[in-house]
Amino acid sequence: MHRPIIFLAVFLSAVLLALHGAQAAAPALKAHDYKMAGDRQYTRIVMHFDRAPTVNWFLLRDPNRLVLDLPATEFSFDVRELAPRGLVTGVQYGAVDEARARILFNAVGPFSVEKAEVMQNENSDGFRLIIELRASSNADFDAALRASISKPASSPVRDIVTAKKRFTVALDAGHGGADGGARGINGTVEKTITLIFALELAKKLEETGYYDVVLTRETDRFLRLDERVRIAREKNADLFVSIHADAIGIRNMRGATVYTVSDRASDAAAAATAARENLSDEIAGMVADDGQDEVEDILVDLIRRETHAFSIRFARTLIGQLSDTMQMVNNPHRHAGFRVLRAPDIPSVLLELGYLSNPSDEAQLRDPEWRTKTMDAIVTAIGYFAKAKLGAGG
Numbered sequence: 001m002h003r004p005i006i007f008l009a010v011f012l013s014a015v016l017l018a019l020h021g022a023q024a025a026a027p028a029l030k031a032h033d034y035k036m037a038g039d040r041q042y043t044r045i046v047m048h049f050d051r052a053p054t055v056n057w058f059l060l061r062d063p064n065r066l067v068l069d070l071p072a073t074e075f076s077f078d079v080r081e082l083a084p085r086g087l088v089t090g091v092q093y094g095a096v097d098e099a100r101a102r103i104l105f106n107a108v109g110p111f112s113v114e115k116a117e118v119m120q121n122e123n124s125d126g127f128r129l130i131i132e133l134r135a136s137s138n139a140d141f142d143a144a145l146r147a148s149i150s151k152p153a154s155s156p157v158r159d160i161v162t163a164k165k166r167f168t169v170a171l172d173a174g175h176g177g178a179d180g181g182a183r184g185i186n187g188t189v190e191k192t193i194t195l196i197f198a199l200e201l202a203k204k205l206e207e208t209g210y211y212d213v214v215l216t217r218e219t220d221r222f223l224r225l226d227e228r229v230r231i232a233r234e235k236n237a238d239l240f241v242s243i244h245a246d247a248i249g250i251r252n253m254r255g256a257t258v259y260t261v262s263d264r265a266s267d268a269a270a271a272a273t274a275a276r277e278n279l280s281d282e283i284a285g286m287v288a289d290d291g292q293d294e295v296e297d298i299l300v301d302l303i304r305r306e307t308h309a310f311s312i313r314f315a316r317t318l319i320g321q322l323s324d325t326m327q328m329v330n331n332p333h334r335h336a337g338f339r340v341l342r343a344p345d346i347p348s349v350l351l352e353l354g355y356l357s358n359p360s361d362e363a364q365l366r367d368p369e370w371r372t373k374t375m376d377a378i379v380t381a382i383g384y385f386a387k388a389k390l391g392a393g394g
Ligand SMILES: [Zn+2]
Pocket: 174, 175, 181, 182, 190, 243, 244, 245, 246, 277
């Protein structure tokens, strides 16, 4: 039997605020008067809010769970109301970061979400969220899970969302300042070419009218890897793309590679690339503690797993588009322990555009026409991803 575990929003917020040094922006939503009723076949959940909440939901399995995403929220639920009831064996809630909160419902088995709706109260101020769950089969749950992950915003709740944020892309021009990065055999400096590329790509994305773009740097300045992540998180980025150009001792090695984060490297070359890229922090005279952003918490762990699945999905989409227009290395999706890809809640990839140690790759990177073609492919990939992730961007 699960016991409800309640994470105090205040505690988790404090931890995350301390870690990221960020300020809370808009006043938090206030959630109160949680009620749950029903049996093992049908369970109804109602909670109240001081104003209309923006809610998205999705499902997770092993165990079967419903996850509700909310903006920053102050919870004042009566703990007694959270006791297991009907289909729900446990309720957890807390802050994800300074801007977001999450509620998890553990279920006794597979279920379907019959209703997830925000209603304005008729006889009092405020709004209420009504969720109706009905017992279902494993097959039905799995089908709903796939649908909810690929289109998390498709619930009826979406209908009352008023302030729809644009899909925000964080572009991270690798290196900068004292950290020059790799050096091309004809003198191209990685920090310069990554900045040119990021600025041009930002312009292209903004011109579509579908995206907000966050640049971690717009000038030749040094940034630690965790600062790059922090900038993206502060701006609520939906996707993080770190732009690089590698260099190695093998002169004829060429082509682009897309990396996602992993504790275990896919291969020795990926591990070596991650080690080179992680050197950025050592240039600043400080080595970031790999464990510093690890909050041992089930919520953060869940978010990490969900985010990682999205990172892999974007990496594949990006490779699909890029391989039509440019040369890629063999097995172009690789993974390793890149510190800059550690945002727990933002799908993140690192794109090595090519090898500055190869004269052809270096020449391409300096060619505005080649860059335009490459960027068009990236913009297309971001478009597919944004549509799949948020239903935004199109
Ligand atoms: Zn680099």
